[in-house]
Amino acid sequence: MLSVPCPWCGPRDETEFKYGGQAHVAYPSDPAALSDAEWASYLFLRDNPKGWFAERWFHSAGCRRWFDVVRHTVTYEFAPGVTP
């Protein structure tokens, strides 16, 4: 089980969290202006790297706050210096 570093609660068991996928995917500022391809990209295309990955977690059974971390998708280690 992963030990997920919640920036407010400290490291806690993975079972306290929900996974949120790639971080920094902003909602389009003017959705109606997007082409179909741009909208599809926003909805469906995510980075899927083998290596370091900026991702979101939700501490659903703890402080109930969202935060971003950088985690390695092969070793599963979290990069130090978490920034919420």
Next chain:
Amino acid sequence: MTDFLWADPEPERGYDVVVIGAGGHGLATAYYLARNHGITNVAVLERGWLAGGNMARNTTIIRSNYLWDASAAIYEHSLKLWEGLSDELDYDILFSQRGVLNLAHSLPDVREGIRRVNANRLNGVDAEWLTPAEVKKLVPIINTSQELRYPVMGATFQPRAGIAKHDYVAWAYARAAHRLGVHLIQNCEVTGFLRDGDRVRGVVTSRGTIEADRVALCAAGHTSVLASELGFRLPLASHPLQALVSELLEQVLDTVVMSNAIHVYVSQAHKGELVMGAGVDAYNGYGQRGSFHVIESQMAAAVELFPIFARAHVLRTWAGIVDVSPDASPVLGLTPVENVFVNCGWGTGGFKATPGAGWVYADTIAHGRPHPLAAPFALDRFTTGALVDEHGAAAVAH
């Protein structure tokens, strides 16, 4: 001299088709390229050893009871190929049509199940709806007590579904492809591509560059990595999917049983081990291992459904890396690069599709256009919005 099933050739300077990935789908694709289309100047490149990825890590369940017409067509095409595969490849792959139950544990489950049975029948896929009493009669060791937290309220049943011996399937395809002249090249990792405008000229590998007229991606959980080398993105997330086996036991279960709601699927292999799986680990991962609580929760579900399993010991757990798509359906067809083709996104359900995907993919590569059964699974469905939503029929794992 030892008699090998296939040769271990040095890569040649170039091939008509280079298939990346010697799992079940890659081997089947190469075999059907040669058998159906006479394209025998083919290499299948494998980063590790042949069929050592998801082909060695799945739970071998084969069925075609999917909801939508497009899915029923391709999975049923696959199931029909499975039914003749031992003869076709002259190799007993231990294909056993023991039937699959998909249990319902709630009123929405019941309604969805009955809807799917009706949809299956309209598509010529064998399907029945069973009551809890009929489930109990078919599989006496299932606990159908209505006292359970999530009691069994019925099940869909596909009698022609079943299991096969995954290694034998891979070896049978490998031998048959080798006999038709296909080169199977192991320990050969593709690290890049030789670009030529909108096309590729070949692949860069850990064993040198290899030229190719056409390149077929067939790398399951690693397809995104290859696509990023090619400069396009795919709607995939790679997740660990765990499974486990028990020690060898007397035969107690002669049907495949799946439960979407309480998250476990189980069959008993020919040797006697119980083979179980459940959902993917939530996070993206390429590590071929997952978190223990996922195993724990699927064991809890299994013991609730089958109290007789409580004293069985887990022998081994493992994980594969599965490429999950947003609509739980595969991506099969053309790519933004003119002579590169893609077969991915099978997620947790690729094994059952091995013959069908190979057949359809080979045709797509040979003719440079989507096979009719592949057309609904084109990459552009995510732009047009014509998704093939199989989250219900894809069962536990998505």
